[in-house]
Amino acid sequence: MITVTAPAKVNLHLEVLGLRSDGFHELAMVMQSIELADRLSFENTADARVSLSCDDASLSVGDDNLILRAAHLLRDRSGFSELGASIHLEKRIPIGAGLAGGSSDGAAALVGLNALWGLGHSPADLERMAAELGSDMPFCVAGGCQLCFGRGEQLEAVPPTNEPLAVLLVKDPRASVSTPWAYKRCRELNQSRYLADEAAFERRRQALRQDDWLNPLRSDRPPSLRNDLQEVVAPETAAVRSALQLLKSVPHSLAVAMSGSGPSCFALFRDLESCQQVQGDLAPQLERAGLRAWSCAFRRDGVRIES
Numbered sequence: 001m002i003t004v005t006a007p008a009k010v011n012l013h014l015e016v017l018g019l020r021s022d023g024f025h026e027l028a029m030v031m032q033s034i035e036l037a038d039r040l041s042f043e044n045t046a047d048a049r050v051s052l053s054c055d056d057a058s059l060s061v062g063d064d065n066l067i068l069r070a071a072h073l074l075r076d077r078s079g080f081s082e083l084g085a086s087i088h089l090e091k092r093i094p095i096g097a098g099l100a101g102g103s104s105d106g107a108a109a110l111v112g113l114n115a116l117w118g119l120g121h122s123p124a125d126l127e128r129m130a131a132e133l134g135s136d137m138p139f140c141v142a143g144g145c146q147l148c149f150g151r152g153e154q155l156e157a158v159p160p161t162n163e164p165l166a167v168l169l170v171k172d173p174r175a176s177v178s179t180p181w182a183y184k185r186c187r188e189l190n191q192s193r194y195l196a197d198e199a200a201f202e203r204r205r206q207a208l209r210q211d212d213w214l215n216p217l218r219s220d221r222p223p224s225l226r227n228d229l230q231e232v233v234a235p236e237t238a239a240v241r242s243a244l245q246l247l248k249s250v251p252h253s254l255a256v257a258m259s260g261s262g263p264s265c266f267a268l269f270r271d272l273e274s275c276q277q278v279q280g281d282l283a284p285q286l287e288r289a290g291l292r293a294w295s296c297a298f299r300r301d302g303v304r305i306e307s
């Protein structure tokens, strides 16, 4: 049996540059893995079937699940149709939250089954396959801190921070946001202001690469968070507005933003201890607002085989 951890991510930067010829958005992002992770276990079976079970009954374990889509893609590419596996998912990352939980599980399936079935694909091969399944999936393979361009699949590693930064994540368990809806709404509202060509895209990418909080070796300036989807999603999603309002009121946080297409939001702290302290102090307000919270340190890697 092989067990793999699949960490969540937050977006420290999500900038919508424009539209691509494939209909997707051209993005400039900084994604950061955090210490909130699902756990997957993989066992060989002799019946040429790939099956999935999960400890959270609200999650589909059918063929639409990215874990099974990843497993089928990997097996089809291998040419060994007799390969089988029994996969179990312990779900800890909130679903539909903008934390790439589904993408990270899919990436974990590629990494875990590549090892279980002895296929010998390199991480770069697995990232290419991941890009066929979802825009955030390639990042999840190596994780850590990376610049993500294109649809999100063109990766450039960023050196780890000098400081042990951490986030206080907050999410309303009753809310979820559809990513296709968020990008469609962004287009409706902002398309007239989108950048028009590759040269303009590249200037923004270069500006982000040179942003001084990413250089050199992450100076002591903390990340200046930006998420262009926040202004699109927040007006239509009460759960985002209340999470942002609560987080903006807390002391000692460096910055506050929504992650991905939401609805989870986070406040950034210099270290995990101050984050946990604030979470404890906020407990009554979080409970009154019906919000769940997690204190999570930044993590230097993505999907990891544990045993």
Ligand code: C5P
Residues within 6 Å of the ligand: 023, 024, 025, 026, 027, 133, 134, 135, 136, 150, 151, 152, 179, 180, 181, 183, 184
């Ligand atoms: O690639 P993924 O399945 O995660 O994307 C979900 C949806 O989000 C896409 O179908 C598309 O509508 C939107 N999207 C986009 N531009 C991106 C990534 C996602 O428009 N770069």
